[in-house]
Amino acid sequence: MIEDYPIVIENVKKEFDLLFEPGLVKELLEVGHLKKIKAGQVMLELGQRVSSMPIVISGTVRIFRDDDEGNELFLYYLNKNDVCAMSLTCCIKNRPSEVRAIVETDSDIWMVPLPMMEEWITKYASWRAYVFDSYNHRFEELLESINSIAFMKMDQRLLKYLLDKQQNSGSFIINETHQEIAKALNTSRVVVSRLLKQLEREEKIELHRNRIEIL
DNA sequence: TCATTAACACGGG
DNA sequence: CCCGTGTTAATGA
Numbered sequence: 001m002i003e004d005y006p007i008v009i010e011n012v013k014k015e016f017d018l019l020f021e022p023g024l025v026k027e028l029l030e031v032g033h034l035k036k037i038k039a040g041q042v043m044l045e046l047g048q049r050v051s052s053m054p055i056v057i058s059g060t061v062r063i064f065r066d067d068d069e070g071n072e073l074f075l076y077y078l079n080k081n082d083v084c085a086m087s088l089t090c091c092i093k094n095r096p097s098e099v100r101a102i103v104e105t106d107s108d109i110w111m112v113p114l115p116m117m118e119e120w121i122t123k124y125a126s127w128r129a130y131v132f133d134s135y136n137h138r139f140e141e142l143l144e145s146i147n148s149i150a151f152m153k154m155d156q157r158l159l160k161y162l163l164d165k166q167q168n169s170g171s172f173i174i175n176e177t178h179q180e181i182a183k184a185l186n187t188s189r190v191v192v193s194r195l196l197k198q199l200e201r202e203e204k205i206e207l208h209r210n211r212i213e214i215l
Numbered sequence: 216t217c218a219t220t221a222a223c224a225c226g227g228g
Numbered sequence: 229c230c231c232g233t234g235t236t237a238a239t240g241a
Contacts, residue, residue, distance in 0.1 A: 177233090179232080187218075191218065209227065
């Protein structure tokens, strides 16, 4: 359907070969399918039920926690080979999602239908390890996120937010408005503008309209 | 002390 | 003009 589809599938296979045993790779490729998601699209909505678990092949996904009053809080990134831990939970328990997943850069996602999951847990050691590692990794990310909320001042949180973004995108240019950053950190724009200005004075960043450059 | 809210001016696209 | 940005003043935790 898409011209570069076979090439992408070939890449998917290569990645999976590094992670999983051959039998599982075969099954993964057979039952799953590729989903291309554009930057800015929602991959998983709050309250949504999931029938497939998404494995990130390429691109970056951001996970947010929301409350019912329109507040949100950025939690962590998903990158290549990561799977959304929330989706795993949702699949196994058949419960609605507690988080929102937004695709940050154009991404290839491998969608795996849920009935296979539990079967693979007993069938394939590599799958078991992958799922456990994923939970483990997410747990650590969450602890780090809690750390930053509970113990760090807003100026440190902001700087960490910018550096995390730089690390995950590989780019020193951040295209985000102060308002968007404020929302992700669950604070006000005034504070973000003031602290960014401070960082600029410290020559850690350069400010432009709709753009922040990390030095 | 530091965050939030409201308000306002500036200026680039 | 619209919107993002920078700042201030008042209020609150």
